[in-house]
Amino acid sequence: MKRRYAIVGGGPKRYIPNLKKFENENTIWIGADQGSEVIIENEIPLDIAIGDFDSVSLSSLEVIKEHAQIFDPFPDEKNETDLELAIKKAISFQAEEILLFGVTGGRLDHSLVNIQILYPIWQSGIRATIIDLQNRVELVGDGIHTIQQDNNYPYVSFLPVTLDVHQLSLQGFYYPLKEAHLSFGSTRCISNYLIKDHGTFSFSKGIVLVIRSKDLF
Numbered sequence: 001m002k003r004r005y006a007i008v009g010g011g012p013k014r015y016i017p018n019l020k021k022f023e024n025e026n027t028i029w030i031g032a033d034q035g036s037e038v039i040i041e042n043e044i045p046l047d048i049a050i051g052d053f054d055s056v057s058l059s060s061l062e063v064i065k066e067h068a069q070i071f072d073p074f075p076d077e078k079n080e081t082d083l084e085l086a087i088k089k090a091i092s093f094q095a096e097e098i099l100l101f102g103v104t105g106g107r108l109d110h111s112l113v114n115i116q117i118l119y120p121i122w123q124s125g126i127r128a129t130i131i132d133l134q135n136r137v138e139l140v141g142d143g144i145h146t147i148q149q150d151n152n153y154p155y156v157s158f159l160p161v162t163l164d165v166h167q168l169s170l171q172g173f174y175y176p177l178k179e180a181h182l183s184f185g186s187t188r189c190i191s192n193y194l195i196k197d198h199g200t201f202s203f204s205k206g207i208v209l210v211i212r213s214k215d216l217f
Contacts, residue, residue, distance in 0.1 A: 004028070005090035006099045008035030009083045009114070010055050015105030015132045019044055022099060022131075032086040035102050036064045048072065050089055051082030083114060091124055098128040105132055115209070119161075122207075136212040144202040147172075149194045153212035158182070158189035158201065165206030172199025182206075 004026055008019070010033045019042040023029075031039045033051035037060050040046055049068035053061050054076055065071050074085060083103060090098055098121060103114040114130065118139040121128040130137040136153050139161065147156065158168065160182045168189070170177040175192045182188060201210075 003093065003095050004097045004099065005030060005093070005095040006101065007032060007083065007086045007090060008038050009086075009100065009102035010034030011102040011110070011132075012105045013038060013102070015134075016102050017131060017133050018042075019101065027099075028090075028093070028095075030086045030090060031064070031068070032102075033082040035082075035086075036068065038102060040064065040067050045069075048086075048089060050074070050085050052076045052078065081113075084117060087117065087121060091121070091126065095126055098126055100128060100130045101132070103130055103132075104135070104137075118209075119207075134213055134216055138210045139207060140210050141207050142166075142203050142205050144200060146198055146200055147194070147210070148198045149196070150212060153214050154193050155213045156192050156194065157209075157211045157213070158192075159209040159211065160184050160186060161207040161209055165203050165208055167202075167204040168208075169202050170199065171201075172196040182208075 005028045006022055007030045016038060023044050028047045029039050029044055030048040030050060031046055033053055034055040036046055036049040037056055040063060046067045048070045049064050050072040052074050056064065087098065104111045115137060118128050122139045122141065163184045165182040167179040168177055168182055169179055172194055173192045174195050
């Protein structure tokens, strides 16, 4: 069985999807600071609570201590964010997959650095996905990759993370592509969508963010 870790951060709760849909017996749940409170509110077992807990009330902190199987407090002044501490904890437990909730939708600096933090996770050989109410975000390196149709997130965009992405090809998409060159800041691969049950994308060099999204009405 894969060691899957679901980490919930302290981002705005209105951007967090129904966490129950991601609960199963093979998932370990880590709350980063206020994320611990969110896990408890969703009636999901809190396996690990970590952070400085400066975003929760004293009464909520007592509830977190009561529910957490492992309670790992840190001082307010530290070099890492609470989310980074949670990620390092998951990596130390040999996670094979990490799901990140509650890490987008608030302050832009927080959202951007939380997207950037996908890179060291990727370097560790661990698949990681940011999931919120409107988006799924994953960092992907060169090679050939299969992508499945998902009606919950119908739009698919490919954003260069490196200065250049070489020979990007898309098959099974409404807007196909063959060995295209993308430079950082290119908008060429925004808002595509699959026309088959699955498709493939491939590139020979570079790193891209694969963002699957939907409109909210």
